[in-house]
Amino acid sequence: MSEQSIPEFRKTSYFNPYVGGVLLGLVLLAAFYISGRGLGASGAVKSAVVAGVETIAPSHAENTKFYSDYADAHPNGPLKSWLVFEMLGVLIGGFISGAIHGRLKLQVEHSPKITSRKRLIFALAGGILFGIGSQLGRGCTSGSALSGMAVLSMGGFISMIFIFGTAYALAYFVRKLWI
Amino acid sequence: MGPLIVYENITQNTNLFFAFLIGIGFGFVLEASGFSSSRKLAGQFYGYDTTVIKVFFTAAITAGIGLLIFGLFGWIDLDLIYINPYYKWSTIVGGMIMGAGFILGGFCPGTSFTGVAIGKIDAMIFVGGLLLGILIFTEGYPIFEGLYMAAYKGTPRVSSMMGISDGLFLLGLVIVAFGMFYVAEWAEKKFPLKEGSK
Known part of the structure; x- marks a missing residue:
């Protein structure tokens, strides 16, 4: 097998998966201990979608039951949510790891x-x-x-x-x- | 005593700051474990790289055992932590649609963000797809509502449904996980990625 045929994800070094798993478990445990909830991702994207609709089509958002219910349930606005802040952290944490391990590449x-x-x-x-x-x-x-x-x-x-x-x-x- | 948000009266803004710090840890561990690579993630479905199964199940049993111990020592009030509600049909159908998305797209939402963070264009397009997919759901909510709200079962926990203690259930889960790790290690040797061999 020539050097070029080795896939890129095989050339770089990652954490041992069991070590990574224990660390991920501890991050999850911290979320429960501090905030009483687990990790998430898609909820933050939903917040972004709702915020986008409210900004681009405010009257549509006000007159559509789904968005008005969401607004009632989130009085501080869709973006001031635990998952949005957590996912901003994910982008930064992922970037830091990528930078340390030399994996930043478009x-x-x-x-x-x-x-x-x-x-x-x-x-x-x-x-x-x-x-x-x-x-x-x-x-x-x-x-x-x-x-x-x-x-x-x-x-x-x-x-x-x-x-x-x-x-x-x-x-x-x-x-x-x-x- | 935890959760700190309830017992130590930390403010909403402090809680959001902790969310940000927890997210940094989450993103760092995901990227460092290789979850920013769709080819590595997809490997679990073909056996050539089973990192995801190992990390995912190790994390679940670590956090599960951690919560059990914290509860036993009285460090956390387990009655106050969030348990996701169980709506039978939307969980099943939603899970199937997500599974199809996983094998086609090579990412799940959390992992795609770590891909974006290190410059993966395919991850950025995947996130674009997520935005579109969620918009389809929010705009089409009246169509999905019947399925979304059907067969609500409360917030059942598997251990109580089986009538056994959390500790015993976790012990069983650990044994199952170790069995899966054994199969995963075997699969990586059995189904190596044959690239450049043609």
Whole structure:
């Protein structure tokens, strides 16, 4: 195997996964201990969407039940939320780790068997599906599955089983995207 | 005693500041574990890289055992921590849609942000997709509402549903996790990424 054929994610060094897992568990425990809640991600994106709609189409937001209910439930505005601040931290924490480990690079990462364009089309499609699914499921892999499992909630385990189970079930059919 | 937000009367702004610090830790660990790479994340579904399963389950049992111990020592009031509500059908259908998004897009929402942080253009497009997908949900809410609100089951915990203690359930979960780690280590040897071999 030539030097060039080794995928980039194999050339860089990452934490031992079990060490990374314990550290992630401790971050999650800190969130419960300090704020009484788990980690999350999709909720922050929802806050951004609601804030965007309220800014761009204020009368539409006022006259649509979903947004007016959301505004009633979040009297300080959609952006003054725990998850929004947490996700700003995620961007900074991810950047710090990337800088320390020499991984900062503007690029499209994809299998050599597909084009960048194809990768980006599927990234968009995957994002749209994850966006819809995370709203129906009241949280994504972090907020519903991981945080839910840590508190032994039924919702957390069912989320985890259906997210990972569906991805495994479909993996064979889209294998050309990845292997 | 925790949660500090309740028992130590920390202000809302202090809580948001802690959210920011916790997020830095969250993002750092995700990136340092390799979750900023979609090819590494997707590896779990083909066996060539099972980092996600190892990190995810180690984190879940670490936090679960941590909460159990904190509760036993009286350091945290477990009645006051957030348990996600369980709406049977929206959890199942939402999970399936997310699973399809995971295998097509190669990221989940949290990991895509760490990809964005280090310059992955595919992660930025994925986040664009998230915004669109959530907008489809918020704009189309009347269509989704029936499914979204159906079969509300409260906030059940698996241990109490099974009629066993949290400790016993966690012990079982640890055993299952170690079994999965064993399979994961085996799979990485069995299904290496054959790149450049053609």
